[in-house]
Amino acid sequence: MGLCDRPSARCRADGRGLWQQQRPAHGDHGAGIDLCGGSSVEHKVWAPGTGPLPPKPWSGRGRPPRLLRRNRQHQPAAVKALAIDLPAKAWRTITWRQGTNEKLTSRFARVRVRAAHRDYWQTTPRLEEWLLIEWPKGEDQPTKYWLSTLPEEVAFRTLVETAKLRWRIERDYQELKQEVGLGHFEGRGWRGFHHHATMCIAAYGFLISERETIPPSGARRARPIPFARAPADYRPRGSAAADPTSHSKFDRDDANAARTRARPNAVEMSLLRDQVRPLPTPQFVTP
Numbered sequence: 001m002g003l004c005d006r007p008s009a010r011c012r013a014d015g016r017g018l019w020q021q022q023r024p025a026h027g028d029h030g031a032g033i034d035l036c037g038g039s040s041v042e043h044k045v046w047a048p049g050t051g052p053l054p055p056k057p058w059s060g061r062g063r064p065p066r067l068l069r070r071n072r073q074h075q076p077a078a079v080k081a082l083a084i085d086l087p088a089k090a091w092r093t094i095t096w097r098q099g100t101n102e103k104l105t106s107r108f109a110r111v112r113v114r115a116a117h118r119d120y121w122q123t124t125p126r127l128e129e130w131l132l133i134e135w136p137k138g139e140d141q142p143t144k145y146w147l148s149t150l151p152e153e154v155a156f157r158t159l160v161e162t163a164k165l166r167w168r169i170e171r172d173y174q175e176l177k178q179e180v181g182l183g184h185f186e187g188r189g190w191r192g193f194h195h196h197a198t199m200c201i202a203a204y205g206f207l208i209s210e211r212e213t214i215p216p217s218g219a220r221r222a223r224p225i226p227f228a229r230a231p232a233d234y235r236p237r238g239s240a241a242a243d244p245t246s247h248s249k250f251d252r253d254d255a256n257a258a259r260t261r262a263r264p265n266a267v268e269m270s271l272l273r274d275q276v277r278p279l280p281t282p283q284f285v286t287p
Helices: 018-022 079-084 156-163 165-180 190-211
Strands: 009-012 034-039 044-046 092-098 103-115 129-134 144-148
Touching: 044 079, 079 103, 079 129, 079 144, 092 156, 103 156, 129 156, 144 156, 156 165, 165 190
Parallel strands: 009 034
Antiparallel strands: 034 144, 044 103, 092 103, 103 129, 129 144
16 A cells, blocks of 8 residues: 555555455544555446345344345446446546646546445445546546545545556655665565665655756755754664663663673782703613
8 A cells, every 4th residue: 555645545556356355454434544446347336325235134033134135136236337327427527637748637437335345244334435437538438446435525636636646656666666776675684674665765755855846846946855853862773872672661781791800819820931951861771
């Protein structure tokens, strides 16, 4: 996932199955995070005004049924079929940003739907969310689909800009790997990779800030980055004044001193002999 313009929104690049598998991890709108992810033509949704059937009536024996139902006559619709059946007034031409050569413009439609992925294992229907559809002029059928949990009162253009932000995320990630060196890490530890990624992201942020001052992104003038002063109690990692432990509440002891015993009355030992003794003279005995 990549962060979008909205502080609480996140974009997904995958649209096959990971989107549906990761939605329950966010609690279906319960985590306070708005999602926007690509969808595919195979995804099923409940059209506006429809939804899964309620649980079966309790027969009086066993546990009361709690799971939602669907039958042959009551099935969710594919996003492609739903898009084709939309009236002409539902489509709008929207420009979301300035491209390299010209403004990026296409035709979009949005509908409030309910995701139907395995909802027969759910006890309550999912909340409504946005289905965004792109159908450029000259194409025989819609080309792209997105599901988003952005608020119902979100502007149409904001919804399109959030969905189209995936391209910018992919470009930033590519430049981080190729230009700044994010993919050059060859270590095996998490701490080393974390330090490497932090430095790469900081360098990339500096380059983006400098790029904003170059026309046509901005006026040709220098905009110095504000200098952030370090707090008074800041201690660099590894400094002598830093705490011996990473948590101040933990018990900490000073390092043990060198294990040497003081010997004030050391005895001198001679390393050389006082005198050189003559070698013994061999004696020969004759009969």
